[in-house]
Amino acid sequence: MWLRNCWYVIAWDHEIPAADVPEMFSRTVLGEPVLVYRTSAGALVALQDRCCHRLAPLSKGRREGDCVRCGYHGLKFDAQGQCVEAPGIPIVPEKARVRAYPVVQKNKWVFVWMGDPALADTALLPDNFSCEHPDWRNKPGYMHYDTPYLLICDNLLDFSHLSYVHEKSLGGSAQIAQAVPTIEKVAGPRGDWPQIGIKVSRRVANVPAPPFYQRFRSFDTPLDRWFVYEFLLPGTLLMHSGGRPVTDAPDDLSRAVRLHSCQTLTPETETSTHYFFQQSHPADQGDASVTESIYNSLIGAFNEDRDMITAQHRSIQRDPDAPMLPLAMDSALLQFRRLVAARAQMESTKPI
Amino acid sequence: MWLRNCWYVIAWDHEIPAADVPEMFSRTVLGEPVLVYRTSAGALVALQDRCCHRLAPLSKGRREGDCVRCGYHGLKFDAQGQCVEAPGIPIVPEKARVRAYPVVQKNKWVFVWMGDPALADTALLPDNFSCEHPDWRNKPGYMHYDTPYLLICDNLLDFSHLSYVHEKSLGGSAQIAQAVPTIEKVAGPRGDWPQIGIKVSRRVANVPAPPFYQRFRSFDTPLDRWFVYEFLLPGTLLMHSGGRPVTDAPDDLSRAVRLHSCQTLTPETETSTHYFFQQSHPADQGDASVTESIYNSLIGAFNEDRDMITAQHRSIQRDPDAPMLPLAMDSALLQFRRLVAARAQMESTKPI
């Protein structure tokens, strides 16, 4: 289950080659291979990566100016997906075209809109500001999952797993799991999106600094930690997190660790997912080696998640009807799944 | 097709770690992953290897005393499968539990009962005495098959294949295939198991010693050989076999080779199988090198079987409706298949 009328991240901007590079970029989103390239003027183009003639992937062809030519029988398509040349055919039929998708870049994330193009509204783009902001620094990350995207949403919506999956990395204390988070609705910017996500605020008092924080400075007292994030449709996490020595005054952040993280999930197929992420630190705290070490911590921790979620997915596949037992900690993830289901239901009754 | 109300071997005892070892043992039986561990008192515990909360495998968690804790969100289960702690939840619901299976060890084989626990009766355990007996010596073996378990039962119920599959190893003569075995019913220890298996007795006169016998002593005359075994539900072979120089008096076993073998098949999935086996020689005949060489012969011969049965399985998968042609040599295997089918039918009408 997934939504179509949403912006999905298909790539980091650096993954899309410049106009003068012959290689083309293609990635599958919601089961559809999508070709993304830049025109000579720098505009982004997203086309269905499948020739309308015999269904060969256009990405096995070549760029010709702002057009692409299929490498099988030579049909040439412009940036709107219209076939403008077919060898040996004087008049190309109007219906010779491939689908073009709305595509937009914001703060280094390249988004495509897989649903009704008339509904694509950039007001719905998430505020992934720290991906590209002079006050913040990060190293962008990408990871591929062989699991459905909702299982990863579940993971991101219940940080109690930090105590167990990430015991030796991001977590470090059973108190994270024991803390009860505050859960609030996030309303959308438009009236037809009354709720676009969930805000989760989890504060944990007087816990040891996780190993990962020691990269900033050496902490010799416990910390008060916080994780405050929005988790937005279709699957984007925007989080402020940090920790402050318990001995410091509540309004004194001088020795605090402060982070901002943008993470987003894009279904590749029913059972595989693209994961784009970064965790930023303030530009005036920490140098390039801190940026690198935060990135490496994240990769390490996200591999722990992927191991667990992949094992969970295999377990579910073995017995797809096995019931899960809802517990208090599932509150946010269940609310998010209901939100996805409700919007999927709306889309299915108004088919695009 | 398989039976549930049976004891299945899940492991050799040495495969289950001691209580103070952090690693946990998990193996799939009848499509269900089962976690097996020992309490500090040494008792065996077998639990469904799937957390009742979000279905993650418990074996990716950790031991805590005689309990196991899930590595995803930290639920803790006791040796009866009851959840005794869930982080952040003051009162754990009664229904938070995983299935516990009856588990028992006999002569180094660890058995689980996958059906109705109320029917689990140790009187039904097979007499695998030579697996652990002062008069016998062996080296335990394990092999994994990517075929349904009944195809391997078939193989063990028709030793005519020794002449062809094992021509150069266990077999050595077409006379084995030509000999007609005696086939008898084996009654169970309880009235509700009127037949639990088949006894097959095959005697072959005046044949060369198989290459494998030469490890005991050098034979310069032909042998009279015998293979006398019970093949019991769900898939256990208990066999006395041997050979005696034809020149020796019938009651003179002084120069005979005598072996006792215990082998058992446990379905992993519909199309894969666990195979546990050993072939024992008398403790007073042959030293450790003989034990090792019997083991190596067995591994070699069982690889020959696996190659053939795997090829047979692929052939069947290509055309699942292709009929087999019953011949006289199939008498025991057809009888066993009818026995399994009849009991499976009983189980399906009294669902557990």
Next chain:
Amino acid sequence: MWLRNCWYVIAWDHEIPAADVPEMFSRTVLGEPVLVYRTSAGALVALQDRCCHRLAPLSKGRREGDCVRCGYHGLKFDAQGQCVEAPGIPIVPEKARVRAYPVVQKNKWVFVWMGDPALADTALLPDNFSCEHPDWRNKPGYMHYDTPYLLICDNLLDFSHLSYVHEKSLGGSAQIAQAVPTIEKVAGPRGDWPQIGIKVSRRVANVPAPPFYQRFRSFDTPLDRWFVYEFLLPGTLLMHSGGRPVTDAPDDLSRAVRLHSCQTLTPETETSTHYFFQQSHPADQGDASVTESIYNSLIGAFNEDRDMITAQHRSIQRDPDAPMLPLAMDSALLQFRRLVAARAQMESTKPI
């Protein structure tokens, strides 16, 4: 979709071992594994490679004279597929037999008839003369495809792909794609085969010599090129092709490149295909190094085809209901697909 009442190439003659070689040859055709061997008199035998008893592949057994013996339980079959010996069974039942297929060799191709043996008529064999002819030389080739065979037929029936897939190998000019071929029906030798294929003639004037032609001689003028071929049921291409300097008189072939190519496709399964091919040059033009270089060119170009068709096949598998857009260049391939469909329909109403 495929036809059964056809001759399919199962092997080049050199692939079938001589009678005194213990190894046996087996290859799957139309989903059925077929064992092919030679009798001591040199006659070809083709038997279903699956014992009628327990369905083990006969090719895992052994030759015994002109018979084969199953390696599982020892059944022995003669060259007609009749079981002539079953260990321990005094009288072998008449129905103990495996299917024998009509098999014939013509010009180094070994053909089997997978349908009704009564309809097998060698008059239907294609004229693959250059595979074995004193006036022609070639090196035989074989390639395996993980795609349905009809996608490869499509490729061979529309040479416009030469301009794009083989731009740097066999092709070399967009004019090949722009040229409009002549398409004619090919009638069969028997009244019940009113059409057995399609003749495609494509002439391209004044184009550069393809890189591959430079192996014969160095061309310093453009060429007039021709590709004239029959594409016959079930999937055989017989082609005369060549090129002549535009400066030469129309009837002067003294500096022309002339080639004859025989290629044939045999479905292995619904989604995989055997491809047998050669491209011959006149025996009096070019030496062994030319033969080798033509072969290498062909392998290179056929790998280009396989890459493209495999990508096309994956694209189709992702969305099996996606429509293709018929264009003028598809005329021959659509006609051939209709021909196959019509005959498949005939076979399904007169089941064999």
